[in-house]
Each structure stands twice: as C-alpha cells, then as structure tokens.
Amino acid sequence: MSIATRKQREKEEMRSLILDAARTLFLEKGYFETSIRNIAEKIEYSPGTIYLYFKEKDDIFYALHQEGFRKLIAMMEPLQFVADPFERLTAMGRIYMEFAKNNKDFYDLMFIMQAPMNMEQDDCWVEGDHALEHLKQVLRDCQAAGRFQGKDIDDLSFFIWSTMHGMAALYCRERCQAYDDKDPLTLIDNSFKIFTEMLAKF
Amino acid sequence: MSIATRKQREKEEMRSLILDAARTLFLEKGYFETSIRNIAEKIEYSPGTIYLYFKEKDDIFYALHQEGFRKLIAMMEPLQFVADPFERLTAMGRIYMEFAKNNKDFYDLMFIMQAPMNMEQDDCWVEGDHALEHLKQVLRDCQAAGRFQGKDIDDLSFFIWSTMHGMAALYCRERCQAYDDKDPLTLIDNSFKIFTEMLAKF
DNA sequence: AAAGAAAATGAACACTGTTCATTTTTCCAA
DNA sequence: TTGGAAAAATGAACAGTGTTCATTTTCTTT
Structure with a gap:
C-alpha cells in the first residue's frame, strides 16, 4: 500500500481516537462540561492537535450526531420484515423508545441539545430527514391499508413523532421525577x- | 417606614433588577451564552455585586424557572370556568401550547434545559408539581364523567403531557425544520x- | 545525510464563574 | 456634626474555557 493511503488511514484513526474520547466524555459529563483540554488529555495529545482534525468543538458534536442517527437507522432495519403497516408503525415506535432509553445521551445530542449554528444550513440533517421519511412512508402504507383516512402525512407524522419525543425528552431531562415514586421506564411503557391502543381505535 | 423595611425593599429591587437583566439576556442569547459579567454590565454594577444577591448563576436560573411556572399557572386560571371536564382538558392543552409558542425560552428553561444539580432535592419543583396535579385532577374529572375508563391517572397524564411537551420541545429546539416548507405553528395546531380528535374518540 | 513537508506542540488571547481583600457608602449614637 | 461601625459595592485574582499560531518535532523524499 502506498504511503498516501497509510497517511489517509492514520488520519482517520486519529479522528476516531478523538471521537471515541469525546463520546465517552460527552456521555459521561455532558457536552458543555467537557473541554477540548479534557479530550486532549484523555488521548494524550496536546489541545492544539484536535484542531488539526476538527475545525471546532461543534464539529465533534456534529460527527457524533451523525453517528447516533446511523445507529438509530440501523436499529430500524428489521422493520422491513414486518408485513402489516400498522404493526410496522408500532414496532417503529417501540424501537425509537428503546433507542432513547438505552442511549439517553445520544438521544439528547440528536434531538434535544441546542444544535450548533453551523448545522442549520449544511447537509447535517440528511440522516434525520432519512429517518423522518421512513416514518412518513410507514404512515402512507397505513393509509393505503385504510387507516388514518384523510389525515395529512406531515401533520400525522409530526403528531406521532411529538408523542414519542415527548416521552423521551421528559425522560432524558429528568422531568419524570415529577412522578416521584413511579419508575420512569414503566411510565414510558404504559404511556406507549x-x-x-388509541392509534388502533383511530 | 423604618429603615430596615426600606433596606429590605431595596434588596428586593436589586434582585428584580438583576433578574430583569438576566431574563432579557437569557431569552436573547441563551443561558450558557450569557455571562455574569454580561448581566453586571447591563445593570451597570460590578460582577461581584451579583453574588451578594444570588449564591451562584444557577440560582438566577432557578428564580426565572419559578417565575415561568407562576406565569403558566396564572394562564390556567380561566379553566375553572369551563364546566365540561373534557373541554377543560382540551382547553388546558391549548393554553399549554400557547404558553410554549409565546414564551419559547421560558418553556425551554422550565422543561428542556438541564436543570442545575442543586435543584434536584430542594423545593424547586413545587410549582411544577402544582401544575401536574392540576392536569391529573382534570383527568380524574374526565373519568368521573365516564371517559378514559380503567386508565391509571399517572400513566394517562404522562402520556398527554408527553404529547404536548413533544410538540413544544421540537418547536423550541428547531427540529420542525425537518418539515422545511411547513410553518411550525400550523404544524403544531394541526397536530393538536x-x-x-383522537382523545375524543378514545 | 539534507531538505522539505507534515504533524504536534504549548504558550498566548480573550473569555468564563466565583471569591475576597479592599474601598466606598450608609447609618446611627455621641 | 462628627466618628466609627456596619453594609454594600468593587475589581483584581484564580482556575478554568475555546481557539490560534509561531515554533519544534517527526516523517518522507531526494
């Protein structure tokens, strides 16, 4: 192999190294509480080095944001084998909530954290758009099977996403404490x- | 009036002065992007002075948190004049969403922002608990009128709150952009x- | 081995929340 | 009215932040 390709590989390995450290620290102490110096120290490099691989701290955030979406989309794979559209919809919700419950901080990063400004115009949401499109297609399939007649797909998908996101967000940001004795996870399950049940009757 | 009471009053006025400046800045640039020095400069005092009235930055956050809840609870007042329980429930939802739409940053502060650690044990959630209890009571009234039979009040209230919160949170954190052409506010209205409709059929 | 390119460094800059010795202002008794 | 104590305000200092960049180190090529 040429030296150029090794260099290329080393560059990618360094990126991964930084990303691994950043992920660990972000998910441990949170984004704001993790400093570039913390990351640098963890990988035993100087702070300046990180800026040779990422333009700014937000760029690291963005890389993990994409990683999270790839993870979620991968978890959705098995859905293609669920024949019934409505069953596919509920399975999708279950997977979404499972993702949120098991990847609290990834979920936070993807759907709750204030997205850095530079994410707003770029192609940063392609993965997110992909996932939303997936939901909308399932809903179209449901409509083709006679469900949710006359409802706008955008409105409907937003409504369903909102409910899922609401549970996940209240969970992630510790607002379930309001139900002090109840276990948040069973609260979510019962609510789901x-x-x-309600969607089925609709 | 005694001097002691004037002192007392001046102390409270100073607190308000700080809070007013902080509110403006938080809602303008966000909590993390606002520094104590920013607040101090706005009120034309030194940074140190602020620490004579608030133990730490989070304390200012907490004060505004309470203010937001008082505001929301005040908006709920008229509900007592809505006789029908189910109508009261939907009206409640409408008010909640109205609050979120018109007080985006207050909403963020109250329900989305990572609550400072010291809030977790203290009596910081009394206002929040009050509001949740309000919802639960309306739901009990609905059940007394024959609706939502056999459903646990905690589960039911969490489900409904989640849906409302989901819409509000996606709105506050700019995740409605995923529906690029649609107006977020109408998206919320339609979703609501x-x-x-669904609750009515349930 | 020497020259050139690439990678890594760490000091420096302007900022952050917070503390605290010092100064200024206010109060009240003599 | 003045002296001194108490209260209020100050701003320098501390240890931290994201980011930059001249300098040094390491690697590659001739």
Missing part, C-alpha cells in the same frame, strides 16, 4: 401502550 | 387537532 395507551398511545398504540 | 388530531390529538384532541
């Missing part, structure tokens, strides 16, 4: 059950 | 309509 009510939701599917 | 679907929700009430």
Whole structure:
C-alpha cells in the first residue's frame, strides 16, 4: 500500500481516537462540561492537535450526531420484515423508545441539545430527514391499508413523532421525577401502550 | 417606614433588577451564552455585586424557572370556568401550547434545559408539581364523567403531557425544520387537532 | 545525510464563574 | 456634626474555557 493511503488511514484513526474520547466524555459529563483540554488529555495529545482534525468543538458534536442517527437507522432495519403497516408503525415506535432509553445521551445530542449554528444550513440533517421519511412512508402504507383516512402525512407524522419525543425528552431531562415514586421506564411503557391502543381505535 | 423595611425593599429591587437583566439576556442569547459579567454590565454594577444577591448563576436560573411556572399557572386560571371536564382538558392543552409558542425560552428553561444539580432535592419543583396535579385532577374529572375508563391517572397524564411537551420541545429546539416548507405553528395546531380528535374518540 | 513537508506542540488571547481583600457608602449614637 | 461601625459595592485574582499560531518535532523524499 502506498504511503498516501497509510497517511489517509492514520488520519482517520486519529479522528476516531478523538471521537471515541469525546463520546465517552460527552456521555459521561455532558457536552458543555467537557473541554477540548479534557479530550486532549484523555488521548494524550496536546489541545492544539484536535484542531488539526476538527475545525471546532461543534464539529465533534456534529460527527457524533451523525453517528447516533446511523445507529438509530440501523436499529430500524428489521422493520422491513414486518408485513402489516400498522404493526410496522408500532414496532417503529417501540424501537425509537428503546433507542432513547438505552442511549439517553445520544438521544439528547440528536434531538434535544441546542444544535450548533453551523448545522442549520449544511447537509447535517440528511440522516434525520432519512429517518423522518421512513416514518412518513410507514404512515402512507397505513393509509393505503385504510387507516388514518384523510389525515395529512406531515401533520400525522409530526403528531406521532411529538408523542414519542415527548416521552423521551421528559425522560432524558429528568422531568419524570415529577412522578416521584413511579419508575420512569414503566411510565414510558404504559404511556406507549395507551398511545398504540388509541392509534388502533383511530 | 423604618429603615430596615426600606433596606429590605431595596434588596428586593436589586434582585428584580438583576433578574430583569438576566431574563432579557437569557431569552436573547441563551443561558450558557450569557455571562455574569454580561448581566453586571447591563445593570451597570460590578460582577461581584451579583453574588451578594444570588449564591451562584444557577440560582438566577432557578428564580426565572419559578417565575415561568407562576406565569403558566396564572394562564390556567380561566379553566375553572369551563364546566365540561373534557373541554377543560382540551382547553388546558391549548393554553399549554400557547404558553410554549409565546414564551419559547421560558418553556425551554422550565422543561428542556438541564436543570442545575442543586435543584434536584430542594423545593424547586413545587410549582411544577402544582401544575401536574392540576392536569391529573382534570383527568380524574374526565373519568368521573365516564371517559378514559380503567386508565391509571399517572400513566394517562404522562402520556398527554408527553404529547404536548413533544410538540413544544421540537418547536423550541428547531427540529420542525425537518418539515422545511411547513410553518411550525400550523404544524403544531394541526397536530393538536388530531390529538384532541383522537382523545375524543378514545 | 539534507531538505522539505507534515504533524504536534504549548504558550498566548480573550473569555468564563466565583471569591475576597479592599474601598466606598450608609447609618446611627455621641 | 462628627466618628466609627456596619453594609454594600468593587475589581483584581484564580482556575478554568475555546481557539490560534509561531515554533519544534517527526516523517518522507531526494
């Protein structure tokens, strides 16, 4: 192999090294509480080095943002084998909530954290758009099977996403404490059950 | 009036002065992007002075948190004149969403922002608990009128709150951009309509 | 081995929340 | 009215932040 390709590989390995350290620290102490110096120290490099691989701190955030979406989309793979559209919809919700519950901080990063400004115009949301399109297609399939007649797909998908996101967000940001004795996870499960029951009757 | 009471009053006025400046700046640039020095400069005092009235930056956050809840609870006042429980429930949802739409940053502060650690044990959530209890009571009234039979009040309230919060949170954190052409506010309105329709049939 | 390119460094800059010795202002008794 | 104590305000200092860049180190090529 040429030296150029090794260099290329080393460059990518260094990026991964930084990303791994950043992920660990972000998910441990949070984005704002993690400094570039913390990351640098963890990988035993100087702070300046990180800026040779990422333009700014937000860029690291963005890389993990994409990683999270790839993870979520991968978890959705098995859905293609669920024949019934409505069953596919509920399975999708279950997977979404499972992702949020097991990847609290990834979820936070993807859907709750204030997105850095430079993410707003660029192609940063392609993965997110992909996932949303997936939901909309399932809903179209449901409509083709006679469900949710006359409802706008955008409105409907936003409504369903909102409910899922609401549970996940209240969970991630510790607002379930309001139900002090109840376990947040069963609260979510029961709430999800009510939701599917309701959608089924609709 | 005694001097002691004037002192007392002046102390409170100073607190308000700081809070007013902080509110303006927080809602303008966000909590993390606002520094104590920014607040001090706005009120034309030295940074140190602020620490004579608030133990730390988070304390200012907490004060505004309470203010937001008082505001929301005040907006809920008229609900007592809505006789029908289900109508009261939908009206409640409408007010909640109205609050979120018109007080984006207050909403963010109250329900989305990572709450400072010292809030977790203290009596910081009394206002929040009050508001949640309000929702639960309305739901109990609905059940007394024959609606939502056999559903646990905690689960049900969490489900409904989640849906409202989901819309508000996606709105506040700019995730409605995913529907690029649609106006977020009408998206919310339409989604809310679907929700009430569904609850009515349930 | 020497020259040139690439990679890594760490001091420096302007900022952050917070503390605290010092100064200024206010109060009240003599 | 003045002296001294108490209260209020100050701003320098500390240890931290993201980011930049001249300098040094390491690697590659001739």
